[in-house]
Amino acid sequence: MTPASTPDATQQGPVVAESVDTPTQTNSAGTEASEGKRNLGKFIEDNGSVWTAGVLLVIVVGFAVSTPNFFTQQGWQAVSVSATLILLLAIGQTFVIVSGGIDLSVGGVLGFAGMMSALVMSKLLTSGMSQTTIMLIGLVVALTVGMVVGAVNGLISTRFSLIPFIVTLGTLGICQGGTQLANGGQEISNIPLDLLIWGNKVILDGWLAVPVAVTAGVAAIAWISLSKTRFGRRTHAIGSNAQAAQRTGINVSRHLVVVYMVSGLFAGLAGFIAMAQLGVATVTAGQNTELAAIAAVVIGGTSLVGGRGSVAGTVLGALIVAVLETGLVIARVNSAWQLIAVGAILIGALLADQQRLRAARTAR
Amino acid sequence: MTGRFLRKSRWVFPFLLAAVVALAPGCAITNGDGNSSGGSFTVAYVPGVTKNPYFSTIKRAMDSVAEANDITVDYQGTPNFDPTEQTNVLNAVLAQKPDLLILAPTDPVALRAPVERFLAADIPVILIDGNLENEDGIISTIQSDQEAGGRLAGERMAELTDGKGTVAVINIVSGVPSLDARVEGFTNALQDAAPDIELAPVQNAGGNPSQSQDTTRSLMVAYPDLAGVFGVTEVNAEGAAAAFKAAGKDIPIAAYDATPLEVSYLEEGQIDFLVAQNAKRIGELAMQFAVDYLNGDEDSVERHVVLDTVGVDLENIEQPEIAEVLYGPAIN
Numbered sequence: 275m276t277p278a279s280t281p282d283a284t285q286q287g288p289v290v291a292e293s294v295d296t297p298t299q300t301n302s303a304g305t306e307a308s309e310g311k312r313n314l315g316k317f318i319e320d321n322g323s324v325w326t327a328g329v330l331l332v333i334v335v336g337f338a339v340s341t342p343n344f345f346t347q348q349g350w351q352a353v354s355v356s357a358t359l360i361l362l363l364a365i366g367q368t369f370v371i372v373s374g375g376i377d378l379s380v381g382g383v384l385g386f387a388g389m390m391s392a393l394v395m396s397k398l399l400t401s402g403m404s405q406t407t408i409m410l411i412g413l414v415v416a417l418t419v420g421m422v423v424g425a426v427n428g429l430i431s432t433r434f435s436l437i438p439f440i441v442t443l444g445t446l447g448i449c450q451g452g453t454q455l456a457n458g459g460q461e462i463s464n465i466p467l468d469l470l471i472w473g474n475k476v477i478l479d480g481w482l483a484v485p486v487a488v489t490a491g492v493a494a495i496a497w498i499s500l501s502k503t504r505f506g507r508r509t510h511a512i513g514s515n516a517q518a519a520q521r522t523g524i525n526v527s528r529h530l531v532v533v534y535m536v537s538g539l540f541a542g543l544a545g546f547i548a549m550a551q552l553g554v555a556t557v558t559a560g561q562n563t564e565l566a567a568i569a570a571v572v573i574g575g576t577s578l579v580g581g582r583g584s585v586a587g588t589v590l591g592a593l594i595v596a597v598l599e600t601g602l603v604i605a606r607v608n609s610a611w612q613l614i615a616v617g618a619i620l621i622g623a624l625l626a627d628q629q630r631l632r633a634a635r636t637a638r
Numbered sequence: 639m640t641g642r643f644l645r646k647s648r649w650v651f652p653f654l655l656a657a658v659v660a661l662a663p664g665c666a667i668t669n670g671d672g673n674s675s676g677g678s679f680t681v682a683y684v685p686g687v688t689k690n691p692y693f694s695t696i697k698r699a700m701d702s703v704a705e706a707n708d709i710t711v712d713y714q715g716t717p718n719f720d721p722t723e724q725t726n727v728l729n730a731v732l733a734q735k736p737d738l739l740i741l742a743p744t745d746p747v748a749l750r751a752p753v754e755r756f757l758a759a760d761i762p763v764i765l766i767d768g769n770l771e772n773e774d775g776i777i778s779t780i781q782s783d784q785e786a787g788g789r790l791a792g793e794r795m796a797e798l799t800d801g802k803g804t805v806a807v808i809n810i811v812s813g814v815p816s817l818d819a820r821v822e823g824f825t826n827a828l829q830d831a832a833p834d835i836e837l838a839p840v841q842n843a844g845g846n847p848s849q850s851q852d853t854t855r856s857l858m859v860a861y862p863d864l865a866g867v868f869g870v871t872e873v874n875a876e877g878a879a880a881a882f883k884a885a886g887k888d889i890p891i892a893a894y895d896a897t898p899l900e901v902s903y904l905e906e907g908q909i910d911f912l913v914a915q916n917a918k919r920i921g922e923l924a925m926q927f928a929v930d931y932l933n934g935d936e937d938s939v940e941r942h943v944v945l946d947t948v949g950v951d952l953e954n955i956e957q958p959e960i961a962e963v964l965y966g967p968a969i970n
Contacts, residue, residue: 343734352729459812463747474751552721552748557813603730606712609688610970
C-alpha cells in the first residue's frame with residue numbers, strides 16, 4: 275500500500291513503528307524489492323530496444339540451434355538483403371509514426387520512384403554521359419520523387435486537416451497508377467549495367483552486401499537525427515501532444531511536412547535500391563510492403579499513437595521479421611507459417627510494450 | 639495470486655513466444671507440409687506463386703518422379719508474383735545448398751542475378767514456365783508454346799462469335815513475356831480468321847478474380863455488342879465467368895489453363911474453351927532431367943523443350959488423354 279511509493283515513511287521507522295509494528299518489518303524488505311523493481315522498470319523503459327534485442331537474440335539462437343545452414347554466411351546474406359527494403363521504408367515510417375501520423379503510400383512511392391528513375395536513366399544512356407553520372411542522376415530523381423510525394427502527403431494532411439491514413443492511402447493509389455503509366459505498363463530494364471553490379475555486389479570477403487552497407491549507414495544517420503537532434507525531439511513532442519508543441523513555438527504544420535518528406539525520401543531510396551538489385555524497374559515493385567514496414571516499426575517498440583519510438587528499435591524489428599521469414603524458408607517449413615509467426619510476434623511485441631509502460635509507470 | 643503470476647510472467651511471455659516460433663521449425667520439418675523427406679539428393683523447386691493449381695500440379699508430378707528416385711523436394715515460394723519476393727526466397731534457399739534448383743522465374747531480367755549466385759555455387763538450374771534473357775549456364779528450359787496456345791484460343795473464338803461483334807481480352811498485368819505471347823497469338827489468329835471482329839483494348843485487371851469480375855461488368859456496359867472474352871490466365875477467366883453468370887449472360891469465354899474451377903465453369907457452360915498447359919509433363923520432365931543430371935547422365939538432359947498446349951471443350955473433356963492435362967487443386 276504505502277511503502278512502495280513513500281520510502282520516507284519507513285525511514286521514519288521508529289516513530290511509525292509504535293503504531294504499526296509488524297508491517298514495518300515487512301515494509302523494509304518490500305521497499306528494497308520495489309526499489310529494485312523501480313530501477314529495472316526505468317531501465318527497461320529507457321532502453322526498450324534492449325528488450326527487442328533480447329527477442330531477436332532468442333530467435334537467432336533458436337534457428338542456429340534447430341536449423342542447419344542458418345548460421346552461415348549465405349544465411350546472413352539472405353537475412354540482411356531481404357531486410358534492406360523493408361527497413362528503409364520502416365525507418366522513414368518511424369519518423370512519421372513518432373510524430374503521430376502514418377504513411378501508407380511508401381510502397382507506391384518505392385515503385386513510382388524506381389520507375390521514374392529508370393525512365394530518366396534510360397533516356398540518358400544514349401547521351402554520352404558516363405555511367406556513374408547517369409546513376410547519380412537516377413538516384414537524385416528517385417530521392418526527389420520520394421520527397422515530392424512526401425511533401426504532397428504532408429501539405430494535404432496539414433493544410434486541410436485530413437487524416438494522414440486516408441491521405442496517404444490516396445497517394446498510394448496515385449503512385450501505383452503513375453508507375454503503370456510511366457512506361458505504358460512495361461518494365462524498364464534499359465538502365466546502366468553498373469547499377470545491377472553495385473546492387474548485387476558483396477564486399478568484405480562475402481560478408482557485406484552493398485545495399486546492406488548503404489542501409490546501415492542511412493539507419494545510423496536516422497538514429498542520430500531522431501534521438502539526438504532538435505528535429506528529432508520536436509518530432510517526439512508533436513507526437514505526444516501537438517497542441518502543446520504548437521504553444522511552445524514549434525511550427526507543427528511545417529515540421530510535419532518535413533517529416534512526411536523524410537518518409538518519402540527513404541521510400542525513394544528503397545525504390546532505387548530495389549531497381550538496382552533486380553536490374554529492372556518493375557511495375558509491381560513495392561506492392562504490399564506498407565504493412566510489413568509498419569509491422570517492423572511496431573515490433574521495434576514504437577507506439578502507434580505517437581510520441582515514443584526509436585530507429586534502433588525499428589532496425590531490430592525489421593531484423594526480427596527478416597530472420598523469421600528467412601529462417602523458416604531455410605528450415606524448409608511451409609510458407610504459411612511465416613505469416614503466422616510474424617503475426618504472433620507482432621501481438622507479442624505490442625503486449626510486451628504495453629506491460630513495459632505499465633511497469634515503468636507503477637514503479638515510479 | 640493469478641495477478642502476481644501474470645505480472646511476473648509479462649516479461650517472459652514475449653521471450654517464450656519468440657523461442658517457440660524459432661524452435662518450431664525443428665518440429666515442423668518432421669511433419670514436412672508439402673516437402674517430401676528422405677533421399678540422396680535435394681532438389682529445390684521455386685514456383686512463380688504458391689497456392690496456384692498450375693504450379694501445384696507441376697509439383698505433384700515432380701513428387702512422383704522424385705519419390706521413385708529417392709530425391710527430396712524442397713518447395714518454397716511466395717504468394718505474390720513478385721521478382722523481389724522471389725529473389726528473397728531464392729537467397730534463403732541458396733543457404734540450404736540444394737543439389738539442384740528448378741525455378742519458374744517471375745521476370746526475365748530480374749531473376750538472372752539470384753540464378754547467377756546459384757550457378758556460382760555450382761548448383762545446376764532448370765527453368766520452367768518462363769525464360770531468362772540470359773540463359774548462359776542453365777542446363778534446361780521447359781516451356782509451353784504460349785503463342786500457339788493463344789492462337790488456339792483465337793481460332794476457337796472466331797468460331798464461337800460467328801465472326802461478328804466485339805471481343806475483349808482480360809489480362810492480369812502487362813509486361814510478362816509468356817502472357818504477352820498468349821495475347822499476341824490470340825489477337826493474330828482471331829484477326830486472321832475473323833477480320834470483321836472488333837478487338838477492344840487489352841484490360842489489365844490485376845491478380846484477383848474479383849478485379850476481373852468488375853472489369854467484365856464494365857466491359858458489358860462499354861460494349862453492348864460484346865461477343866466474347868479471352869481470359870489470359872485462370873484468374874481472369876474465373877472472374878469473367880462469375881460476372882456473366884451473375885448477369886445471366888451467355889457470352890462465350892475462351893481461357894488459358896484448366897483449374898478445377900475453370901473446368902466446373904466449362905461443364906456449366908459459362909466457359910466454352912480452355913487451353914490447358916501440360917503441367918504434369920512439365921513437372922515430370924523437369925524432375926527427370928534433374929535426376930539424370932545428378933546421376934551424371936548429362937546427355938539425357940534436353941536443353942530446350944517446348945510443349946504443346948491442349949484445347950479442352952465439352953466434346954473432348956471425357957477423353958482420358960484430356961483428363962491428364964486438367965490441373966489438380968492448389969496446395970499451399
